[in-house]
Amino acid sequence: xxxxxxxxxxxxxxxxxxxxxxxxxxxxxxxxxxxxxxxxxxxxxxxxxxxxxxxxxxxxxxxxxxxxxxxxxxxxxxxxxxxxxxxxxxxxxxxxxxxxxxxxxxxxxxxxxxxxxxxxxxxxxxxxxxxxxxxxxxxxxxxxxxxxxxxxxxxxxxxxxxxxxxxxxxxxxxxxxxxxxxxxxxxxxxxxxxxxxxxxxxxxxxxxxxxxxxxxxxxxxxxxxxxxxxxxxxxxxxxxxxxxxxxxxxxxxxxxxxxxxxxxxxxxxxxxxxxxxxxxxxxxxxxxxxxxxxxxxxxxxxxxxxxxxxxxxxxxxxxxxxxxxxxxxxxxxxxxxxxxxxxxxxxxxxxxxxxxxxxxxxxxxxxxxxxxxxxxxxxxxxxxxxxxxxxxxxxxxxxxxxxxxxxxxxxxxxxxxxxxxxxxxxxxxxxxxxxxxxxxxxxxxxxxxxxxxxxxxxxxxxx
Amino acid sequence: xxxxxxxxxxxxxxxxxxxxxxxxxxxxxxxxxxxxxxxxxxxxxxxxxxxxxxxxxxxxxxxxxxxxxxxxxxxxxxxxxxxxxxxxxxxxxxxxxxxxxxxxxxxxxxxxxxxxxxxxxxxxxxxxxxxxxxxxxxxxxxxxxxxxxxxxxxxxxxxxxxxxxxxxxxxxxxxxxxxxxxxxxxxxxxxxxxxxxxxxxxxxxxxxxxxxxxxxxxxxxxxxxxxxxxxxxxxxxxxxxxxxxxxxxxxxxxxxxxxxxxxxxxxxxxxxxxxxxxxxxxx
Numbered sequence: 001x002x003x004x005x006x007x008x009x010x011x012x013x014x015x016x017x018x019x020x021x022x023x024x025x026x027x028x029x030x031x032x033x034x035x036x037x038x039x040x041x042x043x044x045x046x047x048x049x050x051x052x053x054x055x056x057x058x059x060x061x062x063x064x065x066x067x068x069x070x071x072x073x074x075x076x077x078x079x080x081x082x083x084x085x086x087x088x089x090x091x092x093x094x095x096x097x098x099x100x101x102x103x104x105x106x107x108x109x110x111x112x113x114x115x116x117x118x119x120x121x122x123x124x125x126x127x128x129x130x131x132x133x134x135x136x137x138x139x140x141x142x143x144x145x146x147x148x149x150x151x152x153x154x155x156x157x158x159x160x161x162x163x164x165x166x167x168x169x170x171x172x173x174x175x176x177x178x179x180x181x182x183x184x185x186x187x188x189x190x191x192x193x194x195x196x197x198x199x200x201x202x203x204x205x206x207x208x209x210x211x212x213x214x215x216x217x218x219x220x221x222x223x224x225x226x227x228x229x230x231x232x233x234x235x236x237x238x239x240x241x242x243x244x245x246x247x248x249x250x251x252x253x254x255x256x257x258x259x260x261x262x263x264x265x266x267x268x269x270x271x272x273x274x275x276x277x278x279x280x281x282x283x284x285x286x287x288x289x290x291x292x293x294x295x296x297x298x299x300x301x302x303x304x305x306x307x308x309x310x311x312x313x314x315x316x317x318x319x320x321x322x323x324x325x326x327x328x329x330x331x332x333x334x335x336x337x338x339x340x341x342x343x344x345x346x347x348x349x350x351x352x353x354x355x356x357x358x359x360x361x362x363x364x365x366x367x368x369x370x371x372x373x374x375x376x377x378x379x380x381x382x383x384x385x386x387x388x389x390x391x392x393x394x395x396x397x398x399x400x401x402x403x404x405x406x407x408x409x410x411x412x413x414x415x416x417x418x419x420x421x422x423x424x425x426x427x428x429x430x431x432x433x434x435x436x437x438x439x440x441x442x443x444x445x446x447x448x449x450x451x452x453x454x455x456x457x458x459x460x461x462x463x
Numbered sequence: 464x465x466x467x468x469x470x471x472x473x474x475x476x477x478x479x480x481x482x483x484x485x486x487x488x489x490x491x492x493x494x495x496x497x498x499x500x501x502x503x504x505x506x507x508x509x510x511x512x513x514x515x516x517x518x519x520x521x522x523x524x525x526x527x528x529x530x531x532x533x534x535x536x537x538x539x540x541x542x543x544x545x546x547x548x549x550x551x552x553x554x555x556x557x558x559x560x561x562x563x564x565x566x567x568x569x570x571x572x573x574x575x576x577x578x579x580x581x582x583x584x585x586x587x588x589x590x591x592x593x594x595x596x597x598x599x600x601x602x603x604x605x606x607x608x609x610x611x612x613x614x615x616x617x618x619x620x621x622x623x624x625x626x627x628x629x630x631x632x633x634x635x636x637x638x639x640x641x642x643x644x645x646x647x648x649x650x651x652x653x654x655x656x657x658x659x660x661x662x663x664x665x666x667x668x669x670x671x672x673x674x675x676x677x678x679x680x681x682x683x684x685x686x687x688x689x690x691x692x693x694x695x696x697x698x699x700x701x702x703x704x705x706x707x708x709x710x711x712x713x714x715x716x717x718x719x720x721x722x723x724x725x726x727x728x729x730x731x732x733x734x735x736x737x738x739x740x741x742x743x744x745x746x
Contacts, residue, residue: 171684173500173507173547181686210549212684216486238686242698249691249698249717251724258687266681267504272735274504275531276681277728351720400684400703 006109009038011116016331020301023185023269026328027091027119032072035120039068041112045104050114053102055448056089056154058082060099060114067117076125079118084157084200085150085447087126087192090119092183093444094322126195136204139163141229141461144222146213146401149177151234151434151446151453153200158454159232160203164461167228168205171212174265177236178435179443181265182257184295186302187325190264214401219408219430230429230457233416234450237395237435243287247345248391252279252353256288256296256392269303281387283307285356287342288392289319294329296390301332308334309384313341313361318371339363339374343381345389355383395440415439422460423453431457465499465548468521470541473603476528477571478537479513484548485520492555493579494675494707497524498683500547501535508532509680509702511652512551513574514581522548525574525603531732552683553706556673561588562647565637566612567630567661568594569653573603575675576652581611589613591643595630595657599623614643631660638668646670651710655719662710672710676701678722692718 012028013019019026030038042064050060059078066075079086095101095115103111143159145152148170156166174180176193201207213219222228240255242248259278262268266276284300286293289312297308310329312319315338319326330336339361346355360380363372397414409417409426416425416432423431433449435441469481487497496511514523528537539545556579558564564583566576573594584590590611595618596602602617602624609615617625618633626633638645649672651661658674665672678690683702690701695712699705 171549172682173549181682210547211486212549212552215552215684216490216550238682238684240686240688242688242691244698249693249721251720255688258681258689261681261687266506270504271728272732275506275732277725277732279724279728351717398685 005041008041008110008113009034009116011113013328016328016333019186020298020332023302025189026186029123030116030120035067035117036070038113038117039064041105042068043104049102049104050099050112053099055098055444056083056451058099058118063121064112064114064117067121072121072124073128075121079121080125083447084154085196086118087122087196088150088179088188089444089447090115090117090122091188091192094442096323098444126192130202134203137163137165139165139462142167142227143230143232143457143461144169144226144228145232145234146219147171147177147234147236147434147436148175148197148207149234149236149434149446150179150443151236151436151450152177152232153197153450154447155232155234155433155450155454155457156205157200157203158451159457160200160205162454162458164458166205168207169211169213169217170207170209172265173209175207175209177234178238181261182292182295184260184264184299186298187295212400214404219401219405219427223429229461230431232450232453232457233401233425233430233432233436234434234446235398235401235436236446237440238398239396239414240391241394241396242391243342243393245342245344247347247353250345250347250353251351252281252388253345254388254390256286256292256390257395259296259390260292260299263299263303278303279388280304281353283309283384283386284388284390285309285311285342285384285386286390286392287311288394289314289316289321290392290394291321291325293392294321294325296392297334298329298332300388300390301334305388309337309386310334311337311340311342311356311358311384313339313374314371315339315363337384341374341376342389346383353387353389355385356389357381357383395435397436397439413439422456423449424456429460464544464546465522466544467539467541470539473525473571474601476537477525477603478528479523479525479574479604480539480545481521481523482545482548483520484522487548487550488515488520488522489517491515491517491522491551493582494556494575495551495553496683496706497522497548497550498552498680499524499536499545501532501539501545503546505535505546506532507547507681507683509552509677509683511572511575511675511677511706512578514577523574523577525571527571530729531736534733534736549683552702554704556650556707558583558588558648558650558673561586563589563591563644565591565593565634565646565649567634567649567651567653567657568592569630569651569657570596570601571603572653572657572675573608577604577607577611579650580608584611584613589643591616591637591646593618593630593633593637595619595633597621616642629660630657631664634661634664638665638670648672650707651675655715655722658710659715659719662713662715666711673707674710674713675706676708676713676718677706678718679724692721
């Protein structure tokens with residue numbers, strides 16, 4: 001038996017000072033030696049509870065053992081059989097609260113770095129010559145997928161593997177949804193996303209960009225005019241929320257969606273080589289403390305801000321960002337202002353942001369979410385002098401499809417209502433999953449929903 | 464991709480394109496817009512649908528070459544393709560009251576009145592179009608607009624044709640009962656200062672007035688929130704709630720300020736493009 005080491009094999013990271021000025025990936029990935037070293041830490045439990053923690057149920061010990069044994073091709077095959085987007089999930093999943101949280105070693109030591117190993121195997125696969133062309137779908141029942149984010153991509157991949165011809169309809173000019181416009185290059189390089197999408201195309205998945213179902217064509221058209229047998233709705237949560245405080249429409253105030261889209265989708269970091277600009281002053285305040293807020297503030301540093309601040313009304317204990325993202329942000333010099341609630345964006349006479357007025361908060365009794373409710377401390381108002389304010393306080397599902405589809409039901413938050421077991425909406429043969437159903441959540445939960453919906457759709461169509 | 468089937472120069476800087484876009488054409492309604500991107504690395508910009516032909520599967524758009532993207536677009540020729548075109552976006556125009564509808568088009572905004580006024584004429588409204596420009600040569604689509612309305616009123620700043628003065632001055636005369644007479648409703652499309660002037664002209668008359676706002680946009684589906692405008696103290700997204708809003712409720716100061724957010728960058732981008740084309744000519 002190899003010696004079980006208590007700590008996980010460290011992930012090589014680029015120097016914080018250097019990386020905070022460019023968009024190259026922060027985590028450099030394991031090499032083969034590190035991967036095998038780490039793979040040896042897996043206990044090969046009789047009862048692999050790590051799998052229970054995985055929304056797409058990857059046979060985790062199986063692929064890890066193959067890494068340990070040097071069978072990378074086998075590991076890749078196992079991984080891909082359960083997850084059509086391993087190179088993405090290996091980078092952006094919150095493993096610490098999923099598979100790695102369950103890991104038995106974790107009860108006494110640091111859990112096996114399952115996420116790093118997933119990424120290693122996917123990257124290994126990416127560097128191989130493409131194998132034989134996979135079998136193309138032959139079943140007669142075509143499936144349409146609305147939205148090319150993680151839910152839609154995974155659902156498409158699974159259905160194609162089950163033999164269905166699949167077409168994804170995407171409203172933007174490039175596929176990937178939030179993986180394209182939301183997650184920055186330094187966390188998920190676009191060439192990784194492009195490669196994963198390429199793998200889906202090899203399976204026979206067609207992607208039609210620039211088509212907005214609900215505007216360009218209707219959901220009914222998909223069935224009546226275009227002959228699809230079932231539809232999966234993966235339209236995500238792409239409707240940014242604002243706080244409703246004075247000054248939110250001043251020049252220099254962005255939603256995180258707009259700020260990130262300008263950079264990630266439109267390449268504003270390359271302006272003027274790319275035509276879309278982004279306005280970044282010396283000091284940028286980002287409101288919120290989720291992963292999107294971390295992505296936003298770190299992006300702001302990379303497009304020229306000298307000072308990036310996170311302003312959050314709760315404490316670091318209630319922050320929803322991943323530990324790793326928080327840690328990377330600290331390393332890159334981001335300032336954190338906990339228990340600080342913005343009350344007004346201040347501007348000059350020309351309408352440009354000059355400051356963010358905040359009030360100090362303290363923690364009170366638990367609220368509906370179970371987290372301690374922040375309460376304002378009277379008379380504690382103060383002003384941060386800033387040049388930009390970016391709101392990253394959450395998204396609601398996009399209502400475009402709902403507005404034009406009769407009989408499609410949503411709850412009061414605009415989330416599509418689906419049956420738990422089947423993911424079927426209020427309309428027959430229309431299924432849904434991901435943020436469009438749950439409200440803003442994680443890539444892997446969306447992927448899991450896409451995967452299980454694919455299984456029900458297949459059953460439904462073939463019975 | 465949308466192939467260009469026809470191109471016409473309406474003024475030295477205004478181009479009309481008829482493009483092949485059957486899906487968009489079959490879904491389009493008067494007043495909606497599309498978003499286009501004309502090259503890799505290019506911006507996404509909204510353009511009003513001037514006209515559409517569902518049978519032929521074509522869309523007509525009119526573009527004024529003012530910035531980098533519109534210059535690239537204006538340089539495209541018949542047979543070439545617009546890289547990305549998506550739509551129709553926004554809500555169609557909804558004028559509930561029947562009667563005498565006056566459509567006002569400033570500059571290339573006149574083009575947007577084509578399908579809009581045709582539809583209103585077809586449903587039985589009495590329709591008047593007022594278009595204005597600095598001089599006669601800059602008035603566009605006169606023949607086409609004549610066909611879609613009952614009265615076409617031309618205005619020029621220098622009096623080279625039609626009424627000498629601004630469209631708002633002519634509108635005030637109509638409100639006073641001159642020419643085709645007092646409007647029952649007004650819809651204005653064009654540059655912000657012109658729409659604002661129209662709004663002030665009708666503010667105290669009780670005549671319902673709509674303006675078509677064109678803030679900066681990226682996705683056009685409500686995802687980025689860049690196009691937010693304040694209507695009656697409430698924030699709306701022009702891309703999904705608009706583009707038409709009750710003119711008398713619009714916060715024009717804010718809308719005009721937000722549209723100028725990137726003036727410096729737009730100039731930098733234009734200068735760069737100009738330098739590149741000079742360099743290209745010299746080699």
